[in-house]
Amino acid sequence: AQSVAQPEDQVNVAEGNPLTVKCTYSVSGNPYLFWYVQYPNRGLQFLLKYITGDNLVKGSYGFEAEFNKSQTSFHLKKPSALVSDSALYFCAVRDEENFNKFYFGSGTKLNVKP
């Protein structure tokens, strides 16, 4: 069965430090992987995606994610965190066999302290 896991409910980091938000996935075929961000009282916004090609994917707002097939992971990273990055982050995988199905992780709340 397809699934996505975000093992951390919350990640705390100081402004200027690097951040990592973890995601692991389980799919039967090739994974299409996505990261979304949700600011308070807003809908989800697309950050970046991995379909094929380079394992390091660059996205919006300076975020990047590294696809690791052997570890079935797609961790979100940023070299230097900003207070404005504080938000809820969701990892998602799309089902290759049924393109209408997206599986979302439970979300990770990122807190960036000044």
Add this chain to the structure above:
Amino acid sequence: ETGVTQTPRHLVMGMTNKKSLKCEQHLGHNAMYWYKQSAKKPLELMFVYSLEERVENNSVPSRFSPECPNSSHLFLHLHTLQPEDSALYLCASSQDTGTGGFFFGQGTRLTVV
């Protein structure tokens, strides 16, 4: 703006009321979705419409009734809801090609009293 617009943004309704949530997308997408987001729970897929045909409803209670009159509009009709139905209801759209992502609306914050 993501190109997906939801109205209203906030809704308070009694358990005996009937109301509808509206979603509109101007992206030319051919699939639309309703998701429910409750505190401390994963996003729950409620309904999927692809090419205006409902393809999955995930055993959602019948007090939630979707309608997709065309590829740009999606409604969620609500009646006799329960307080536990209070949540953020998110609409999303996508192009059904497999490689694209979702575009979400800002959501409707629903409170059932």
